[in-house]
Amino acid sequence: MMIKRRIRRIKDVWKVRRLKSRWLYLFQPYQGEELVSLDIETTSLDVSKAQILSICAVVIKGNRVLSSEKLCLTLSPPKDLPRDSVKVHKLRRMDLNEGLPVVEALEKMLKFIGNRPIVGYNIGYDLAVLDRYVRPLFDFGMPNRYVDVMDLYRNKTQLTGGVDCQINLSFEAIAKGLDVPVLGRHTALGDAITTAIIYVRLKCSVSLLT
Amino acid sequence: MHSSNTFNADVLPFNLLDEDEYTLLQDNLDIGYYQASEVIISTGDVPEGLYIILKGCVRELDVQSVDKRHGHTFVHYTNDDYFGAWSALRGSAIHDFVADEETICYILPTKILLDLIYRNASFGGFFNKNLSLQNELLEQKNDSLNMTEFMLARIDSSCMRDASLLPKGTDLEYATQFMSDQQIDCALVQRGKRYGIVTRTDLLNAIVLDKLPVTADVQVIANYRLITVESGDYLFNALILMTLHQIDRVVVMQGSELHGIIDLADTLSYFSSHSHVVGLRIERATSIDELKAAAGDMGNLIRSLYAQGVKVRFAMDLLAALNKRLMSKLFNLVVPENVLPHVCLVVMGSEGRGEQIVRIDQDNGLIMRDSLDWPECQQTLEHYTQALVGLGYPKCPGQVMVNNPFWVQPISTWTQRMRDWVAKADSDSLLNLAISMDAYPVAGNKALFKTSRNWLLRELQQQQRFLSSFAEVALVFETPLNFLGGIRDRAAGVDVKKGGIFPIVHGVRVLAMQYQVAETNTYKRIESLVKLGVLPQRLGSELMESFSLLQWFRLSHHLNQQEQECSVEDLNNDVDLGALDRLEKDLLRQSFQVVKDFKKHLSLRYRLGLGL
Numbered sequence: 001m002m003i004k005r006r007i008r009r010i011k012d013v014w015k016v017r018r019l020k021s022r023w024l025y026l027f028q029p030y031q032g033e034e035l036v037s038l039d040i041e042t043t044s045l046d047v048s049k050a051q052i053l054s055i056c057a058v059v060i061k062g063n064r065v066l067s068s069e070k071l072c073l074t075l076s077p078p079k080d081l082p083r084d085s086v087k088v089h090k091l092r093r094m095d096l097n098e099g100l101p102v103v104e105a106l107e108k109m110l111k112f113i114g115n116r117p118i119v120g121y122n123i124g125y126d127l128a129v130l131d132r133y134v135r136p137l138f139d140f141g142m143p144n145r146y147v148d149v150m151d152l153y154r155n156k157t158q159l160t161g162g163v164d165c166q167i168n169l170s171f172e173a174i175a176k177g178l179d180v181p182v183l184g185r186h187t188a189l190g191d192a193i194t195t196a197i198i199y200v201r202l203k204c205s206v207s208l209l210t
Numbered sequence: 211m212h213s214s215n216t217f218n219a220d221v222l223p224f225n226l227l228d229e230d231e232y233t234l235l236q237d238n239l240d241i242g243y244y245q246a247s248e249v250i251i252s253t254g255d256v257p258e259g260l261y262i263i264l265k266g267c268v269r270e271l272d273v274q275s276v277d278k279r280h281g282h283t284f285v286h287y288t289n290d291d292y293f294g295a296w297s298a299l300r301g302s303a304i305h306d307f308v309a310d311e312e313t314i315c316y317i318l319p320t321k322i323l324l325d326l327i328y329r330n331a332s333f334g335g336f337f338n339k340n341l342s343l344q345n346e347l348l349e350q351k352n353d354s355l356n357m358t359e360f361m362l363a364r365i366d367s368s369c370m371r372d373a374s375l376l377p378k379g380t381d382l383e384y385a386t387q388f389m390s391d392q393q394i395d396c397a398l399v400q401r402g403k404r405y406g407i408v409t410r411t412d413l414l415n416a417i418v419l420d421k422l423p424v425t426a427d428v429q430v431i432a433n434y435r436l437i438t439v440e441s442g443d444y445l446f447n448a449l450i451l452m453t454l455h456q457i458d459r460v461v462v463m464q465g466s467e468l469h470g471i472i473d474l475a476d477t478l479s480y481f482s483s484h485s486h487v488v489g490l491r492i493e494r495a496t497s498i499d500e501l502k503a504a505a506g507d508m509g510n511l512i513r514s515l516y517a518q519g520v521k522v523r524f525a526m527d528l529l530a531a532l533n534k535r536l537m538s539k540l541f542n543l544v545v546p547e548n549v550l551p552h553v554c555l556v557v558m559g560s561e562g563r564g565e566q567i568v569r570i571d572q573d574n575g576l577i578m579r580d581s582l583d584w585p586e587c588q589q590t591l592e593h594y595t596q597a598l599v600g601l602g603y604p605k606c607p608g609q610v611m612v613n614n615p616f617w618v619q620p621i622s623t624w625t626q627r628m629r630d631w632v633a634k635a636d637s638d639s640l641l642n643l644a645i646s647m648d649a650y651p652v653a654g655n656k657a658l659f660k661t662s663r664n665w666l667l668r669e670l671q672q673q674q675r676f677l678s679s680f681a682e683v684a685l686v687f688e689t690p691l692n693f694l695g696g697i698r699d700r701a702a703g704v705d706v707k708k709g710g711i712f713p714i715v716h717g718v719r720v721l722a723m724q725y726q727v728a729e730t731n732t733y734k735r736i737e738s739l740v741k742l743g744v745l746p747q748r749l750g751s752e753l754m755e756s757f758s759l760l761q762w763f764r765l766s767h768h769l770n771q772q773e774q775e776c777s778v779e780d781l782n783n784d785v786d787l788g789a790l791d792r793l794e795k796d797l798l799r800q801s802f803q804v805v806k807d808f809k810k811h812l813s814l815r816y817r818l819g820l821g822l
Contacts, residue, residue, distance in 0.1 A: 065241035068319075180314070181265050193241065197314060200243040205312065 005127075005141070012140040023110070026143040030115045035060040035147070037119040037196035039188045040126050041089040043082050047128045051078035052102075053091050055109050056188035058196050060119060063204045065196040071112040072189055074099040089186050103137055106130075110138075118146040119199045121171050121191070149174065149195055152202045174198060217262075217316060221290050222791060223336035224262075231326055231333075238322040244309040251294055251307040259319040262292040266313025271306040284797070286310070291792045295337050298323060365443050370462050370470035373398050376408070376428060383424040386413050396459060396471065399432045405468060406432030407461065438463045439472070448472050449490070492535050498597055501540055505601040508532060512567060516769060522567070522761045523733055523754075530564030530731075533557075536601065537574070538653035544594045545654075546586075552579040554651050554658040558610060562648035563715070563730045565761070568768040570778060572603040573610040573645060575617035577624050577658045591618060604778045610645055621658055625665050632669070632676050640683060647719055648730045667726045677724050678816040684717040685818060689806045697799050703784030704798070706767070710760040710805045711783075714753060717812050721745070732757060745811075753808055756801035763798060 013027045038057045042050035055073045059066040077096035086092060100108070120126055123146050131141040153174050157167050168177075175182045175194060178201050184190020217236055219225055227235060241264065244250055250268060251257045261268075270293060272282040284305065287293045297303035298320045327334035374397045376385055389397055389410060396409040408428055416422045416431045437455055439448045441464040448460050452474050462469040488511060491504035508529065515525045534557065541555050559573035560566040576591065578584070595613035599605055612618055619627065628646060631639035647666070651659035670677065687708040692698045715732050722735040725744050729735050733754055740750035767785050787795065812818065 063243045065243070068238045068240050179265070179312070197241060197243065201312075204243055205245065 002124075008141055009143065012143065016140060023138065023140070023143075026110060026115050028115050030117060030145070032116070033061060034116050035119050035199070036113045036116045036144075037065070037192045037199060038113070038123070038126060039120060039191040039195060040129065041091065041186070041188045042129055043078060043080070043085045045125075047125065047132065050129045051080075052105075052129060052133060053077075053089060053096060054099075054188045055105065056192045057109070057112060058189075058192050059116075060196050060199060063200055065193060065200060067193055067196075070189065070192075071109065073105045073108060075105050076101055102133065106134055106137060110134075113144060115144065118142075118144045119149065119195060120146065121149050121174070121195050121198070123148045147199070149198045149202065152199070153177070156202060178202070218290060223333050226333045226336065227326065227330060231330055234322065235318065235326065238319055240317045240319075242315045242317050244313045244315070246309055246311045246313075248309045249306060250309055250313075250315070251297060251303045253303050253306050255303050256301060257294050257297045257303050257320070259294070259298050259317050259321075260292055260323050261294045261307070262316040262318065263287055263289055264314040264316055265289055266315070267310040268293060268313055268315075269308050269310050271308055285793050286796065287792060293793075295323070299337065365439060365441055365445050365448060365462055365472065367470070370472045373461065373468050373471050375400060375468070378429075380428045381425045382413060382416060382422065382428055382431075385428045386410075386424075389413075398461070398468065398471075399429055401429050401432070401434065403466070404434050405436060405461065406434040407436055407459075408432045436461050440464065441469045445472075445477060449474075449477050452477070488532055489535060492532065492539050495539060496543075498540065498543060498600070501536060501543070502601055505536060508536075509602070513769065516765065522758045522765060525567055525765075526565050526761070529567055530561070533561065533566070533569075534564075534650075534652045537598070540597055540601065541594065541653035544597060545590055549582075549584055550653075551655050552582045552584075553577065554654040554656055555612070556649040556651050556659055558645045558649045559606075560648075562650040563732055564650070565715075565732060567761070567765050568772070568781070569603050570781065571606040572598050573606050573608075574612050575610065575646075575649070576612045576619075576654075577662060578618065578620045579655075579658065580620045580622050582620065587618065588613075588615065607779075608641075621662055624662050628662075628666055629669065632673055635676060635679055640680060643680070644683070644716065644719065647723060650730050663728065667723070667728065670723045671726065677720060678818065680723075681717065681720045681812050681816040682818050684713045684720065684812055685809055687712060689713070689802050689809065691799070691802050691806060695799070695803065697787060697795065697802065699787050700784075703782075703786045705783050706760050706763050706785050706798075707783035710756065710802055711764065713805050713809055714757050714760075717808055718753070720812075720816075749804075749808065749811060752804045756804040759797050759801045760805075763794075 016024050016027055036057050037060055038055070040055045041053045043053065044050040052075055054075065055071070057071040059069045074091075074096055076099040077093050081093055081096075099105075118127075127142050127146065135141050150169050154167060154169060157177070168174075171191075171194075172182065172185075175198060178198055180194065180197050180201055182190075183194050185194075217224075217239060219227065219232055219235075224232075224235070242250075242261075244266070250261065266288070268287045268291075270284045270287070272284065285293075293307055294303070297305075327337055371394075374388070374392055374394055376388065376397050376399050378400065380388070380399070385397065385408060389395060396407055399406045399408060406429070408431060412431050412433070416426070417424065420431075422431070437451055437457060438461045439451060441462050448462075451460050452458065458474040460472050462472060488504055488507045491507070492501065495501045495504060511532075512525070512529065515528070537555070537557065542550070545553070554577045555574060556562065556577060557572075557574050560570070561573055572595070591612040595605070595611050605611065610617055628643065631643045649659065649663070687705075690698045690700075690704050690709040697704060718732050718735045718739070721727075721739050721744055722729065725739065725742055727735050727738040727742075729738055736745065736750050736754055736757075739745045740747055745753070763785050764783055767783065768781055771781055785798070787798075790798065
């Protein structure tokens with residue numbers, strides 16, 4: 001799937017260049033030191049069926065999580081809101097009624113992230129769902145480079161002698177393993193911030209390297 | 211939508227914020243991540259704002275100690291504690307803040323913190339309280355600062371009036387009309403290069419007493435010997451000039467240029483409850499009623515000193531000086547002039563040590579010359595005691611007052627009685643001795659007091675055995691620390707007086723007596739004892755620091771109680787631990803620890819049973 005994404009991205013770049021699209025800058029290589037931690041809440045774990053309910057993102061810079069510089073979007077409710085998913089993300093239909101139309105929300109998101117790399121937990125899923133939304137509307141997929149804290153965590157623990165099958169890679173387990181408090185689990189903002197802290201912890205901590 | 215909020219706002223002071231303010235807070239928080247032993251804020255830096263610990267542990271360190279590696283840690287902060295508020299408000303950090311372990315903090319930018327403090331009075335009040343405490347922490351480092359803060363007001367347009375200059379050749383009638391129209395009571399005239407001042411009183415005198423015609427030139431009656439101050443000088447200096455020359459206004463000049471006039475009434479209202487003005491008002495008072503007005507101002511003064519974060523020791527000194535002046539003035543008003551050289555009014559107990567901030571009681575006595583014939587004595591002194599009560603000094607529950615003949619004695623009886631107390635050494639005698647040892651003369655013939663004090667110091671020197679039983683009194687109350695060094699909490703609160711202030715005061719008093727230190731103030735006694743080599747330097751400075759902090763806790767508790775309309779008799783010293791934040795609790799605990807060390811020191815010195 002990763003290779004498929006790569007190939008599609010190359011096609012996208014080519015297309016965007018040719019069309020001189022206003023989104024061309026999203027495909028420029030990023031020079032700065034910031035990243036964007038991203039999380040979305042959806043109605044299902046099945047990429048092909050999932051409907052996006054909310055999108056949240058916070059900026060990471062050095063050892064800082066700039067939670068004051070954040071994006072929090074609620075989308076207008078999809079036609080069907082499965083009972084089971086409501087129990088997880090706790091967004092009821094009434095909570096979504098003031099949500100943004102999908103196009104507007106996605107434009108805001110693309111502008112907020114810009115060409116900065118994305119950080120996320122199991123980010124492949126989020127990107128796949130977003131791709132499904134973005135591609136028909138903008139004619140390209142999510143353009144950003146990305147880092148998955150799950151991979152980072154796996155690499156770090158393997159370096160220190162853990163064996164793959166023994167590592168619990170659930171979100172809670174990673175947070176616990178790194179002694180990071182979980183803030184507002186299953187809210188997009190809470191997860192985005194927690195993920196950001198996990199990233200900073202993995203990147204900055206001296207103690208984990210030794 | 212609260213589900214997206216991640217910041218825990220259930221703890222003080224953030225639970226004081228309303229919904230909107232909370233949103234403002236939430237929207238502006240950043241999160242920082244720090245390694246173990248990473249310096250988060252270093253001394254002198256401009257802090258980014260207020261830090262709230264999400265997870266981890268942070269130490270507040272004295273700057274000098276960083277080089278020594280084993281520094282004086284003021285406070286440990288852990289989850290949900292906040293730090294750096296004072297540094298943020300002040301603009302630069304006073305201590306180092308170092309992560310003890312890996313730490314994640316929220317950071318609230320200073321600007322937003324200020325917004326919230328400005329918008330929410332109770333939230334702001336919380337930080338204000340913290341500010342006074344932090345100032346207390348700054349120790350004796352910059353003593354001069356506080357003193358000048360009061361006199362910092364300078365002469366500028368905010369405190370002076372425009373000077374109205376009368377045109378040349380103005381006659382008396384026009385001048386009177388002019389002042390009446392302008393609603394001013396003085397104006398300036400110019401003769402050559404010199405300025406003169408004409409007041410309404412001058413005009414009145416000229417016309418009514420000197421019978422000058424209303425057409426006379428105003429120049430004739432003007433006063434050309436102007437008392438002037440320079441613009442930009444301290445306003446306080448203008449006040450001194452007015453007091454010195456017994457005048458009501460001074461002219462402000464800049465070089466040879468006329469700038470304005472400062473009026474006494476304006477100056478007084480400008481300073482309103484400032485200490486110096488209270489002092490001046492006491493000095494100028496000619497009746498008990500006038501004294502009462504001045505005494506009333508002192509209540510506000512205490513509050514404003516506390517709110518401005520003035521250090522306890524300074525506030526004590528200031529109020530003690532004012533109290534003594536007030537009592538002395540009252541004494542001079544009440545007692546006939548021919549009696550004054552033969553008696554000496556002394557204040558005793560906390561007032562004698564100059565350590566009373568909130569007036570709790572009056573402890574005073576009178577030493578008389580032997581064989582003084584003063585039949586109205588009892589009646590006059592009763593009047594004095596009542597007048598003091600009228601000025602807001604509550605009666606002493608132990609009847610240590612001049613209206614009690616027990617505390618009004620000729621010098622020979624006064625000294626003989628102290629000798630009896632030393633010999634007897636039962637609890638009443640020890641209490642009376644403790645009270646008398648802190649005596650300080652405020653009015654009358656101070657030589658009488660000095661005679662008795664010198665006698666006492668000499669006498670006690672030869673009474674080693676007595677001193678050791680006297681010292682034991684300092685150990686009577688247990689230090690409220692538990693086995694593990696934490697504060698032992700009672701339901702009623704922690705008594706800071708019995709648990710901390712009393713042992714320090716009494717222990718230091720005994721040492722001072724033994725080594726013939728004539729000072730009565732606890733700080734000064736400690737300083738003298740350190741200088742004499744009686745107390746180790748380190749213990750001495752720790753004692754002073756702890757004493758200040760304990761007094762601070764007591765003062766803030768008393769002011770709180772007063773705010774809740776608590777009468778003076780009902781004021782207690784039981785500080786509620788639940789109302790303290792982490793910083794305060796930690797400091798209180800450390801102070802008690804010092805008290806415990808001091809008790810140990812006393813036990814070893816006087817070979818007392820280690821009844822800690």
